[in-house]
């Protein structure tokens with residue numbers, strides 16, 4: 435999936451060598467999952483590398499910190515600049531960028547009173563989350579429910595949330611499936627472990643609403659905007675589990691997964707058992723947009739200054 439880069443890590447305003455970006459084993463965020471992070475893609479375009487929807491990702495990063503009361507020493511604008519310079523410093527043509535805010539102190543005890551927040555920014559070469567699955571993936575609905583905002587805020591991209599994702603993915607993988615789909619406590623469809631979900635019925639694009647305890651994905655938003663621009667009807671509404679079996683198409687959308695068609699759910703074939711027409715067409719439009727080939731969406735790109 436991702437290849438470890440050598441090179442430099444941006445850490446609290448300075449570049450350090452990749453191998454020197456270290457913390458103690460008792461670091462609070464390692465012990466208690468108290469970090470928050472982002473996953474951002476930089477694509478190679480005709481005008482050089484460009485980061486996709488950088489402002490929106492950094493805005494969500496700031497909001498994740500705010501939800502947990504972490505106080506960053508940097509403004510959103512400074513963090514956007516840091517992401518751009520991490521790409522240029524490492525001379526990467528394309529990359530997955532991982533901003534990470536964490537409590538660096540080592541010690542026992544989860545109380546965060548008085549703890550300072552460190553921010554790191556890593557960039558790695560990245561192919562695809564589901565590389566080798568271009569004919570679509572087979573999913574299993576999880577016996578684990580999606581985390582609920584009344585216990586753990588689903589809108590914050592916190593490290594600890596991904597324990598829930600790991601349980602669901604592992605269960606699906608151990609049962610021979612490629613990935614899991616999680617339900618909310620209501621029993622209605624929420625999302626994938628690291629992706630939002632869409633279904634297609636009679637050429638209408640449907641995705642669960644905010645109230646389904648989902649992370650409000652930036653790819654999800656991009657798909658909804660692309661659909662609008664293309665005159666494709668899209669609605670945000672609750673999805674019942676059985677609709678995953680009976681819809682014409684089902685697909686995942688996320689920064690790492692991009693648009694990944696789902697060809698079966700719980701061993702029920704979705705549609706014709708091949709990537710659907712709308713998912714295929716949106717995937718190619720998305721691929722053009724992220725590479726600056728669609729003039730309607732060039733504002734989504736932040737180019738690396740050479």
Ligand SMILES: Cc1ncc(COP(=O)(O)O)c(C=O)c1O
Nearest residue numbers: 628629630649651652653688689
């Ligand atoms: C739980 C979860 N849902 C959805 C998404 C998709 O969000 P985005 O499109 O912003 O990457 C992600 C990935 O970040 C995720 O981790």
